[in-house]
Amino acid sequence: MDKNNLSEFIIEKGLFIMAIFSIIIIFLIISFVLLEGLPAFEDYGFFQFIFGLTWAPNDSQYGVFAMIIGSICVTLLAMLMAVPLSLLCAIFMAEVAPSKVRKILKPVIETLSGIPSVVYGFFGLIVLVPIIRENFGGTGFSMFTASLILAVMVLPTIITLSQDSLRSVPHEYREASLGLGATNWQTIKNIIFPAALPGIITSIILGMGRAIGETLAVIMVAGNVVQIPNSIFDPVRTLTANIAIEMGYATGLHYNALFGTGIVLFIIIIGLLVVANYIQHKYKVDVGGGYL
Incomplete structure (x- = not known):
């Protein structure tokens, strides 16, 4: 492999790795938010959470x-x-x-x-x-x-x-x-x-x-x-x-x-x-x- 082909190979693989790394980071962020947020839906109720009109954490109300x-x-x-x-x-x-x-x-x-x-x-x-x-x-x-x-x-x-x-x-x-x-x-x-x-x-x-x-x-x-x-x-x-x-x-x-x-x-x-x-x-x- 000559110098030009080697450089092109390195650049191509480097861009591919960075793209994969970006996707992994996005999935990690989404997973973290879901893991931390889903307990609220499970404990309080999905529809009560979405359609509740009162947000009062001191009274355990999270609409x-x-x-x-x-x-x-x-x-x-x-x-x-x-x-x-x-x-x-x-x-x-x-x-x-x-x-x-x-x-x-x-x-x-x-x-x-x-x-x-x-x-x-x-x-x-x-x-x-x-x-x-x-x-x-x-x-x-x-x-x-x-x-x-x-x-x-x-x-x-x-x-x-x-x-x-x-x-x-x-x-x-x-x-x-x-x-x-x-x-x-x-x-x-x-x-x-x-x-x-x-x-x-x-x-x-x-x-x-x-x-x-x-x-x-x-x-x-x-x-x-x-x-x-x-x-x-x-x-x-x-x-x-x-x-x-x-x-x-x-x-x-x-x-x-x-x-x-x-x-x-x-x-x-x-x-x-x-x-x-x-x-x-x-x-x-x-x-x-x-x-x-």
Whole structure:
């Protein structure tokens, strides 16, 4: 075996070993969470745990339904604000913006993804909470405040992936549409956007997974009250916040119940990833031997 073949062999086997090692780590994490969380389902009851409305560890009550609703409401409200802005920005950057503008916007958007969660949370605590308290009443710690923060945090994910999907549409599609007399906006609306839609939907689902898994920023501005909110200005507690707040002092069944909360959260996120993967593969369009 010559030097080049030896190097290629070592690199190939090294990458294979690292891939296997990554899979093993993932399975170890899943196994640990399941082993620690399943006793909560066995001792307290699965349906009582999932659909119980009261979380009071001191009274041995571990219902997480209010936190499931809180997590879903915060995430959906955040996506309602983030998705339109993200898609408009992605379309502008991919199809409209001059190259000079694109070169400025892209690093700015990437910078948003590099800002630590605690910075977002601190900004919400110092700036957004007082504004919402003065203009809408209440304490300012609410589902709406948390959703605002999450909307900003998921922008880079949705914008970047949506832009890549739009740019991956074959250039022949644009030329054919423009050649038939369509305007640039008609081409984007009727040709480019529908062709890129599977990738855009995937980006939205991945952004949703990013939002529902966020912890620190939500803890700082959501209010952390275990209740089903009656309005967007009510405080809520999410699943991730519940784990982070109480893990430091939990013991016994309380400790297992927090891992059970992690299992519920894990199932939700896995479900979102499965849906994203399904959409990505089901709606791929075969173009000249390749795929969009």
